[in-house]
Amino acid sequence: MTSADLITVSNVTKTYGEGSSAFTALRGVDLSIARGESLAIVGKSGSGKSTLMHVMALLDTPSTGTITLDGTDTTRLSASRVARTRNDTFGFVFQQFFLIAGASVLDNVALPLSIAGVSRKERERKALAALERLDMADKARNRATDLSGGQKQRVVIARALINDPEVIFADEPTGNLDTATGQAVEDTLFTLNREQGITLVIVTHDPDLAAHCDRAVTIADGRVVADERRAA
Numbered sequence: 001m002t003s004a005d006l007i008t009v010s011n012v013t014k015t016y017g018e019g020s021s022a023f024t025a026l027r028g029v030d031l032s033i034a035r036g037e038s039l040a041i042v043g044k045s046g047s048g049k050s051t052l053m054h055v056m057a058l059l060d061t062p063s064t065g066t067i068t069l070d071g072t073d074t075t076r077l078s079a080s081r082v083a084r085t086r087n088d089t090f091g092f093v094f095q096q097f098f099l100i101a102g103a104s105v106l107d108n109v110a111l112p113l114s115i116a117g118v119s120r121k122e123r124e125r126k127a128l129a130a131l132e133r134l135d136m137a138d139k140a141r142n143r144a145t146d147l148s149g150g151q152k153q154r155v156v157i158a159r160a161l162i163n164d165p166e167v168i169f170a171d172e173p174t175g176n177l178d179t180a181t182g183q184a185v186e187d188t189l190f191t192l193n194r195e196q197g198i199t200l201v202i203v204t205h206d207p208d209l210a211a212h213c214d215r216a217v218t219i220a221d222g223r224v225v226a227d228e229r230r231a232a
């Protein structure tokens with residue numbers, strides 16, 4: 001692990017809505033994430049965890065403050081540049097990022113490569129390799145809907161890996177899974193972190209998963225209230 005910060009959140013606020021219905025979900029967050037780190041974001045429901053993850057992952061913009069990625073202030077980039085950076089640099093394991101129902105497992109996994117304009121042959125080769133890592137190659141030609149919950153989650157991880165991302169953002173990656181499948185998903189994420197140095201940012205309510213991360217940041221009412229490193 002190097003000490004260089006990959007993502008720096010500086011004095012970020014996020015207010016949803018306007019006027020009397022406005023709600024401030026982030027109230028001045030400062031947070032630096034080092035390259036290669038595994039970071040858990042924990043806290044009660046409604047505390048602002050997903051909101052923080054969305055602004056760090058460039059899926060949403062902060063109301064005030066900045067998100068710096070690899071030294072670049074992303075709030076100054078054009079929308080198309082942000083979209084390209086997101087597609088090239090990040091992988092997402094979000095339950096709400098559904099698989100495309102009618103499409104094959106292979107095409108679902110290859111989607112970020114289609115967005116990046118990679119040729120069909122290369123897309124298929126890479127998608128199959130990613131599915132192999134998740135022990136899902138035999139389901140490549142299935143429709144994504146014809147899978148169990150744990151298999152779908154593994155397809156989502158395969159898709160998150162396809163662009164060799166620097167960071168994987170995961171929101172409750174083990175949330176709806178049985179213990180054994182949840183453990184397999186967790187093992188996959190930490191293997192990627194250890195062997196490829198992929199930075200992990202994981203929102204979780206699972207204390208066991210949080211305890212496996214290098215560091216756990218606790219959010220309460222839109223603020224960071226604790227930042228603990230696991231003893232080496």
Ligand SMILES: Nc1ncnc2c1ncn2[C@@H]1O[C@H](COP(=O)(O)OP(=O)(O)OP(=O)(O)O)[C@@H](O)[C@H]1O
Binds near residue numbers: 051052
């Ligand atoms: N699009 C939105 N419009 C208005 N309010 C929102 C919106 N998204 C989130 N909020 C509010 O912002 C607060 C933080 O939401 P967020 O989704 O970040 O919480 P969370 O910590 O991820 O919770 P959970 O553990 O339940 O997923 C909540 O009070 C929520 O109702």
Ligand SMILES: [Mg+2]
Binds near residue numbers: 049050051203
């Ligand atoms: Mg959430």
